[in-house]
Amino acid sequence: MSQTLIAALQNPALYPHPVTAFNVIETHISWVVLTGEYAYKIKKPVNFGFLDFTDLNARGHFCREELRLNQRLTEGLYLDVVPITGTAEAPQIAGEGPVIEYAIKMREFPQSQLLSEMEKRGELTEQHIDALAEQIARFHLSAPVVGATNELGSPDSVMAPVRQNFEQIRPMLEHTEDLAQLDHLEAWAEEHFARLHPLFERRKNEGFIRECHGDIYLANVTQLDGQVVLFDCIEFNEPFRMTDVIADTAFLAMDLEDRKHKALAHRFINAYFERTGDYDGLYVLPFYKAYRAMVRAKINLFQYGQASDPAQKAEILARYRNYASLAESYCAIPYCLLAITHGVSAVGKSSAALKLVETLGAIRLRSDVERKRLIKSEAPEVLYSAESGRATYDHLHHVAANILQAGYPVVLDATYLKQAQREAAAEVAETAAVLFLIIDCYAPDTVIAQWLAERQAEGRDPSDATLAVIQAQQQGREPLTEQELIRTRRVDMTDPANLDVLIKAMQDKLPVN
Structure with a gap:
């Protein structure tokens, strides 16, 4: 009956809407009849153990479940469950009489857009x-x-x-x-x-x-x-x-x-x-x-x-x-390290950190994101207080230690302008027995100001930093010590090639500066 029904459904007169052309997509568990504007998905009467569609009532139930569950994630794609009546040779869409099959009515979309x-x-x-x-x-x-x-x-x-x-x-x-x-x-x-x-x-x-x-x-x-x-x-x-x-x-x-x-x-x-x-x-x-x-x-x-x-x-x-x-x-033990960014807001630290994500599989923790997850307040005077700053860095280091233990490299995307913050991160790396690296991000002040303006115009960045904040950061930053400079790689963020050189060095386990 099924193949007969699918063939009979390819009749424009059956549908309450224009039909431009018929196409049928067949999988091991369903047929999808494409009409141009709408698609009708019909479940096959099959039993594979992990699914059983052999009973008509079950097919109706699972059609309704498919509609319900997929409407959680889509809007205007899954439209309705429609009964098919009549006979396999002469079906009707939502007609009178006993139901012989069920179909999920969907908005049709080009398969090329998958x-x-x-x-x-x-x-x-x-x-x-x-x-x-x-x-x-x-x-x-x-x-x-x-x-x-x-x-x-x-x-x-x-x-x-x-x-x-x-x-x-x-x-x-x-x-x-x-x-x-x-x-x-x-x-x-x-x-x-x-x-x-x-x-x-x-x-x-x-x-x-x-x-x-x-x-x-x-x-x-x-x-x-x-x-x-x-x-x-x-x-x-x-x-x-x-x-x-x-x-x-x-x-x-x-x-x-x-x-x-x-x-x-x-x-x-x-x-x-x-x-x-x-x-x-x-x-x-x-x-x-x-x-x-x-x-x-x-x-x-x-x-x-x-x-x-x-x-x-x-x-x-x-x-x-x-x-x-x-x-x-996935059974292999990955190469682990803890890297921190160093530099004022809008200098490109997040871009540098994302590069480590994509090339090394590192997990990036962003201070701007974690601060707002940790501090349950939208008031700037609370979010950016000294107390909130200490709590945020403590949180970053705690989560980083957990991620390192899980076997992933970590990059902490924060300013790290204070020596105590950097020392605390270094201690996390030492405890985990992994390489510690400071990525010192640099750009001229005029370029930073330009990047900040572009970021604010886009309105998608979690950072709330302003030019005044950046100037205060420049004035209050504590320089890297001689010991820290040994574990530092300075990157001029105005040239993307510099970041590529750093990544290559990291992939080679940083044998040279």
Whole structure:
């Protein structure tokens, strides 16, 4: 009946709106009938274990769930659930009589505007990633919490699908090297889970298990009316959707890294954590990224047994190995350091820090952002008091120590004009036994004034610094000591090439100035 129905629905007379052309997109779980202005998504009557659409009432229920859940993230894209009546050969849209099927009515958009398609054309930009990070963070902060009495999100429920992955993958592998790699990945997952078990428990109790999206990757993001829009969340399986917000976030980070966009992945992760402040989530991020990579690896292997052409089998196995190697990369111990910026406001410190984010995978902590997260006041005399300043730097150092312990390099984006502030940061690095670096950002006063004016005109920067504030900073700054200069790299921010030289030196473990 299904194919007959899809064919019969390609009749312009059935629709209460103009139809410019018919196209059908088919996936393993649905058909989408495109009409020009609107699209109608119909669920296939299939059962894959993790979803069951074989019953008409179930398809109706999950259509309504898909509408409800996706309207949380979109506006004007998911419009309605419409019944289809009549017969498969002669259907009616919302007609009289018994319902034979349900369809989700959506606003149609060009498939070329999917971010996955834009990435293939080389059109994916930093602005897309920044907007997506903001949208996901805002969504997670407001998503309903899965209650403590619900088993979903407990440590055991977190680990069950991870173990299931290895159980399902192992019988499908033939080569000794692939099996040895799988054993290594499984041992790492078990060790990581055992070590982080108390944190998984705490995250469950503290409300980080939420009703998330469940399927965040570039193919489920489109550009609509000039805005980046995340759609097509998982409605058919609660355990896939009701998960740690970091598991949700990890999928996109992994997808970007798989597509060889490490800088964008680092940028996305940093922007997400900067917005949410959930820095404890960094401890579980590699675990969830490795899990997401192995899910993708497994899905590719499922196709391997069905392929008969040797070239096709080789291509599928290569895709599996790419994902398995990506998962293995998350097991590595990263190169850690603590860097601080040094210089007055508007000199370009944030740009320098962001460069470390994108190239080294550092986590950037911005004093202007953390100050406002910490100090619950909008009054400038409170925000920028001496007491608030001390509290902000103490907070930066506390969070930095935690992030270093989680295994990430850190860059502290603050002025650090006082020697005591710099010494406190150096102590954090010494305690963590990591390299400490001062990035001394310089630009002429006239250039700083110009950059400040441009920043104020844009109105997007979290800093409230004015020219008077900068002048006061210049007068009150304490010069770097001889001992500090040994660990300092001075960067003229008027020439971007200088920053590139610094990054190259850092990548080479800073053997020379």
